[in-house]
Amino acid sequence: MSKKRTSLTQYLVEKQRTDKALPAELRLLIEIVSRACKTISHSVSKGALGGVLGSLEQENVQGEIQKKLDVISNEVLLEANEWGGHLAAMASEEMEAIHRIPNRYPKGEYLLMYDPLDGSSNIDVNVSIGTIFSVLQAPPSASGRDITEEDFLQPGHTQVAAGYAIYGPQTMLVLTVGEGVVGFTLDREMGSWVLTHENMQIPEDTQEFAINMSNVRHWAPPMKRYIDECLAGKDGARGKNFNMRWIASMVADVHRLMMRGGIFMYPWDAREPNKPGKLRLMYEANPMAMLVEQAGGMATDGRRRILDIEPKGMHERVSVMLGSKNEVARVTQYHLEADQA
Numbered sequence: 575m576s577k578k579r580t581s582l583t584q585y586l587v588e589k590q591r592t593d594k595a596l597p598a599e600l601r602l603l604i605e606i607v608s609r610a611c612k613t614i615s616h617s618v619s620k621g622a623l624g625g626v627l628g629s630l631e632q633e634n635v636q637g638e639i640q641k642k643l644d645v646i647s648n649e650v651l652l653e654a655n656e657w658g659g660h661l662a663a664m665a666s667e668e669m670e671a672i673h674r675i676p677n678r679y680p681k682g683e684y685l686l687m688y689d690p691l692d693g694s695s696n697i698d699v700n701v702s703i704g705t706i707f708s709v710l711q712a713p714p715s716a717s718g719r720d721i722t723e724e725d726f727l728q729p730g731h732t733q734v735a736a737g738y739a740i741y742g743p744q745t746m747l748v749l750t751v752g753e754g755v756v757g758f759t760l761d762r763e764m765g766s767w768v769l770t771h772e773n774m775q776i777p778e779d780t781q782e783f784a785i786n787m788s789n790v791r792h793w794a795p796p797m798k799r800y801i802d803e804c805l806a807g808k809d810g811a812r813g814k815n816f817n818m819r820w821i822a823s824m825v826a827d828v829h830r831l832m833m834r835g836g837i838f839m840y841p842w843d844a845r846e847p848n849k850p851g852k853l854r855l856m857y858e859a860n861p862m863a864m865l866v867e868q869a870g871g872m873a874t875d876g877r878r879r880i881l882d883i884e885p886k887g888m889h890e891r892v893s894v895m896l897g898s899k900n901e902v903a904r905v906t907q908y909h910l911e912a913d914q915a
């Protein structure tokens with residue numbers, strides 16, 4: 575007998591029925607974002623046949639050359655949410671300024687942030703990429719006036735939902751609305767997200783780390799110490815061997831640790847000493863930190879819990895260490911010890 579399938583819509587409707595913490599407006603917003611991710615997934619899978627590969631001759635606000643799919647994905651999310659959701663405003667890694675929802679009455683109450691296409695350097699080589707999103711509530715003080723950038727600058731622990739879509743061998747949507755993490759797999763024939771991973775949990779211990787090792791000479795001493803000990807394996811201080819993986823799509827590297835544990839790190843390094851890190855707090859670190867914590871893991875910038883950071887700007891960067899609790903606690907401890915020495 576075939577098992578009954580639960581779609582994303584059914585899951586969310588049920589959650590809304592049994593859990594008052596998921597308002598109908600938030601459910602609809604998540605559905606709209608997930609529908610946009612389906613559209614992006616179609617474009618991604620067409621590759622060269624869809625004319626979506628390659629770069630544009632323009633930079634984004636971060637000073638990075640935009641790929642065609644960065645721009646296409648950004649537009650898909652913009653269009654889907656402009657008229658469909660209960661949004662007050664949106665912000666994207668690919669847009670310098672926030673985007674207010676025009677002429678909406680009554681004004682929506684949510685703020686959406688996203689990295690429309692994560693792992694851009696992997697687009698043209700057919701390696702997994704993704705979309706990351708985060709939802710905040712507009713502050714009560716914003717009622718009756720236009721949303722401003724300051725309204726977005728809330729610490730990550732105030733997020734009401736976060737998730738990512740991964741466009742890989744399977745397309746999946748991994749989601750939290752603040753009560754655990756669930757995963758849906760896209761049934762391409764039916765065009766629907768099907769619940770396939772209930773209650774995703776990250777093991778507390780791991781023997782797998784993810785970091786771009788080519789930057790080793792630029793790291794701070796506590797980071798070097800942690801990785802040196804991992805590399806020393808069974809004969810070193812840790813007394814066990816470690817494996818390493820680096821896909822260079824945060825979505826794919828985080829998805830791996832959501833599935834089987836691991837630690838992902840993009841630390842501060844001396845290449846750009848004035849920037850706290852490479853990854854973006856609002857579009858990458860906060861949503862991933864919420865997902866990881868909701869799955870029983872831990873997420874810090876090496877010193878502080880990521881979700882407690884008070885953001886100062888929409889495009890703020892941050893150092894990121896997240897995943898299996900005991901390893902993140904250890905590398906964080908090494909940073910704190912170094913500060914005290």
Ligand SMILES: O=P(O)(O)OC[C@H]1O[C@](O)(COP(=O)(O)O)[C@@H](O)[C@@H]1O
Nearest residue numbers: 689691692693694695786822823824
């Ligand atoms: O090439 P590097 O420096 O290892 O960086 C890889 C990191 O950069 C990112 O690709 C940045 O994301 P974007 O593609 O959205 O700019 C992360 O996903 C990934 O972890």
Ligand SMILES: [Mg+2]
Nearest residue numbers: 689692693858
């Ligand atoms: Mg990214």
Ligand SMILES: [Mg+2]
Nearest residue numbers: 689690691692
């Ligand atoms: Mg991106």
